[in-house]
Amino acid sequence: MLSNYVWLIPVFPLIGFLIIGLFGKNLSKGLVGIIGCGSIFLSLLLSAGIFFEVKAHHEAISVNLFDWISAGSFSVSFSFLVDPLSVLFLLIITGVGFLIHVYSVGYMHDDPAFARFFAHLNLFVFFMLLLVLGDNFLVMFVGWEGVGLCSYLLIGFWFKNTEYNKAANKAFIMNRVGDLGFILGIILIYITFGSVRYKEVFDVASSFPAGQTVMIAITLLLFVGATGKSAQIPLYTWLPDAMAGPTPVSALIHAATMVTAGIYMIARSNILYTLAPISMDIVAGVGLFTALFAATIGLFQNDIKKVLAYSTVSQLGYMFLGLGVGAYTGAVFHVMTHAFFKALLFLAAGSVIHAMSGEQDIRNMGGLRKYLPKTYLTFLIATIAIAGIPPFAGFFSKDEILAHAFEYNKFFWFLGVAGSLLTAFYMFRLYFLTFSGKFRGTHHQQEHLHESSKTMTIPLIILAGLSIIGGFAGIPEVFGGTHFLKDFLSPVFAASDFKMFSKHLSHSTELMLMGVTVLAVIATIYFAWMNFVKKQTVPPADSVAVNPVQKTIYHKYYVDELYAMIFTKPIDWLSGKLHKFIELKVIDSAVNFFGTAVNWTSAQARLIQTGYVGFYIFAMVIGIILILFYKLF
Amino acid sequence: MSSIQSVHINLYILLSTVLFCIGVLGVLFRRNAIIILMSVELMLNAVNLLLVAFSSYWNDAAGQVFVFFVMVVAAAEVAVGLAILITIYRNTKSTDIDILNKLKN
Numbered sequence: 001m002l003s004n005y006v007w008l009i010p011v012f013p014l015i016g017f018l019i020i021g022l023f024g025k026n027l028s029k030g031l032v033g034i035i036g037c038g039s040i041f042l043s044l045l046l047s048a049g050i051f052f053e054v055k056a057h058h059e060a061i062s063v064n065l066f067d068w069i070s071a072g073s074f075s076v077s078f079s080f081l082v083d084p085l086s087v088l089f090l091l092i093i094t095g096v097g098f099l100i101h102v103y104s105v106g107y108m109h110d111d112p113a114f115a116r117f118f119a120h121l122n123l124f125v126f127f128m129l130l131l132v133l134g135d136n137f138l139v140m141f142v143g144w145e146g147v148g149l150c151s152y153l154l155i156g157f158w159f160k161n162t163e164y165n166k167a168a169n170k171a172f173i174m175n176r177v178g179d180l181g182f183i184l185g186i187i188l189i190y191i192t193f194g195s196v197r198y199k200e201v202f203d204v205a206s207s208f209p210a211g212q213t214v215m216i217a218i219t220l221l222l223f224v225g226a227t228g229k230s231a232q233i234p235l236y237t238w239l240p241d242a243m244a245g246p247t248p249v250s251a252l253i254h255a256a257t258m259v260t261a262g263i264y265m266i267a268r269s270n271i272l273y274t275l276a277p278i279s280m281d282i283v284a285g286v287g288l289f290t291a292l293f294a295a296t297i298g299l300f301q302n303d304i305k306k307v308l309a310y311s312t313v314s315q316l317g318y319m320f321l322g323l324g325v326g327a328y329t330g331a332v333f334h335v336m337t338h339a340f341f342k343a344l345l346f347l348a349a350g351s352v353i354h355a356m357s358g359e360q361d362i363r364n365m366g367g368l369r370k371y372l373p374k375t376y377l378t379f380l381i382a383t384i385a386i387a388g389i390p391p392f393a394g395f396f397s398k399d400e401i402l403a404h405a406f407e408y409n410k411f412f413w414f415l416g417v418a419g420s421l422l423t424a425f426y427m428f429r430l431y432f433l434t435f436s437g438k439f440r441g442t443h444h445q446q447e448h449l450h451e452s453s454k455t456m457t458i459p460l461i462i463l464a465g466l467s468i469i470g471g472f473a474g475i476p477e478v479f480g481g482t483h484f485l486k487d488f489l490s491p492v493f494a495a496s497d498f499k500m501f502s503k504h505l506s507h508s509t510e511l512m513l514m515g516v517t518v519l520a521v522i523a524t525i526y527f528a529w530m531n532f533v534k535k536q537t538v539p540p541a542d543s544v545a546v547n548p549v550q551k552t553i554y555h556k557y558y559v560d561e562l563y564a565m566i567f568t569k570p571i572d573w574l575s576g577k578l579h580k581f582i583e584l585k586v587i588d589s590a591v592n593f594f595g596t597a598v599n600w601t602s603a604q605a606r607l608i609q610t611g612y613v614g615f616y617i618f619a620m621v622i623g624i625i626l627i628l629f630y631k632l633f
Numbered sequence: 634m635s636s637i638q639s640v641h642i643n644l645y646i647l648l649s650t651v652l653f654c655i656g657v658l659g660v661l662f663r664r665n666a667i668i669i670l671m672s673v674e675l676m677l678n679a680v681n682l683l684l685v686a687f688s689s690y691w692n693d694a695a696g697q698v699f700v701f702f703v704m705v706v707a708a709a710e711v712a713v714g715l716a717i718l719i720t721i722y723r724n725t726k727s728t729d730i731d732i733l734n735k736l737k738n
Contacts, residue, residue, distance in 0.1 A: 612737070
């Protein structure tokens, strides 16, 4: 059975990391690229093989690797779980990961630390695979922490720049704040269920009644971990700053994979959430609020990557909304389609930045359509997909979430659609300002405009294809489809579906909702076109004064400043005071005392070395007398 | 042998101790290197005297055999000591040991 070899899937990137990490300096860039991409490709092939196996027999298999922890009655084994959810994530991670690795060969070609980049990327894929393959919460946690580490390493890849280092620190520290909740959740799980293995925990959990306090506590603590990793309110501010890293990093980690770890975790623990309806409400509420909040910020950003970053936060909010209203399959579906078009958007943005000799401000772009034909076309496809226009991928996944939201709470549906409109508007604003109209950059930049190399454009084209057809994995019944994904993932969510009050929308209502949404989106796109193409409005320069509302939103609602005031400055002050008093006065004096004491003692001892022979003989005599007396008495 | 028996062993001990102490004081307080060597010899001979006295007292020849060893060692040591003394004299034109204080601090 191919599933027995599932352990090879994370091992390939690990070997890639070791080889490139240890010997990268001695290998040529071509070889590093082949090893880096090749390891992910092998994992992709194996994942595909296992996927077809799982598709055929629909079972969940646990593959034990070794006994990991054995402390008294607490024993955890390092095992992998091969089931529909993990294998789907395997395909997303290795598939999109492979394309991004190939893209990086071209993008990072001129960077002197080329080998280090691929080593870190491979290490990241290793940890992410561990995260989704683990069959218990602790293996997931190892992967969870590992991807946080690699995120730090890759955001601060160009470590000579202090600002980038600060961004990397911010990401890591905020992740750790969330991780505290996660750890507490795992501890509570162990106390309640006596185990951390998914199978054992979930089997016991399904016999619990709904609404118990301990279940609410566990799910909320796990959700805190998810907000940190998946950048929801209040722990989202690290993601826009993480754009300091190279663009392939933004694509892989902060769009397609790491940030989806929170959704994976909640989808995996779906039974726990179904048994705590209050938590689901909170998850949905926070997700929806984040989706809208981030979308409004994205409306006014002028850095191409920052718009995409806030878009990611917003789309992650949609996924959490999906999880909160019980659309588990829809949320996972959206993870998949989002991975395709968001990775594509970031890679295409990277292509644009590359062509513009490092420029990232969209106010200085424009008219790039004729200079970068492949980039332009793929970016357009991704923008249409994210806006949710059928039959492109984003439509099906987003609509499934919105349909469930409508069943759950009509006001939530309304806000969700509002968010979709904002999404369409800011994405098309980005597209129009970058590719349409006249070129607004410098003459020097215009001379260097060039379409990117094949290693960069081929992944773009493949991702564009996936963005077009990706939605067909989940065609709902209303269109006569069989919703392959729902069927495939049904064993994972079976316990939840059984417990949840699943009201079903009539086909006509569903079609009407879809129709309303699509029409509203098209109207929004027309509005954006009018604004940015017909009227050729360009966002004002930073020095121009704008009305207070716009100014607040442009400055991201001053949330970073708020956090600085509430958390960072007091802790800095406290740390300064502790340093001045306890560190310098108390601890240093105690430690220095020992040094001074030794110095003083040796100074005294030195006085014996007088240099006079007579004195030495005298000392000998004294010594002999002392020995004599010791012997006698 | 009766003349030796007639003297009490304590007197030998006393004499030996006094000679030894004079030797020690000589080593400690005299500045002339030759005198110091002579005092060392005095100490050694005091010990020899005691060994011989007790060898006769216990009728054990081991003490006298040990005295031979001590005399040999004393002779060798004096040879080396005088050689060092001559080297010092050649370098400092004096036998005063207070001049040899270059190893201080």
